[in-house]
Amino acid sequence: MTMAAKIEDRLTTLFRPERLILKDESAQHAGHYDEPDAPEITHLRIRIVSGKFKGMSRIARHRAVNEALGPEFADGLHALAIEAAAPGEPTRW
Structure with missing residues (x-):
């Protein structure tokens, strides 16, 4: 997987999101995280x-997502941008 x-x-x-989008932005940071085993x-x-x-709160939402992805950070995920909203809240996307 x-x-x-x-x-x-x-x-x-x-x-259990109503909407979930993952956008890999790794290519925009080429060379930023330059390890052979990246x-x-x-x-x-x-x-x-x-x-x-x-x-x-926005901070609590970010903490919840960061905690959920602890294993990926341990495996080398370097940076995470989170845009989290509850249903009915305005989003920029």
Whole structure:
């Protein structure tokens, strides 16, 4: 299973999102994370709308997603941009 598939599966299981978009931005940071054993995804943008975020602050939402992806950070995920919203909240996307 690819790293992207693992991430999507974990986020779907934990947050039951109405909308989930994973955008691999690793190519935009070529050379930034220059290790011979670099993972397939080093920089990722996550756009997620989930009822689990209702009543949570932006920081709490980010912490929840970061905690969910702890194994991927341990495996070399280097940077994560999170755009999280509850249903009905405006999004830029």
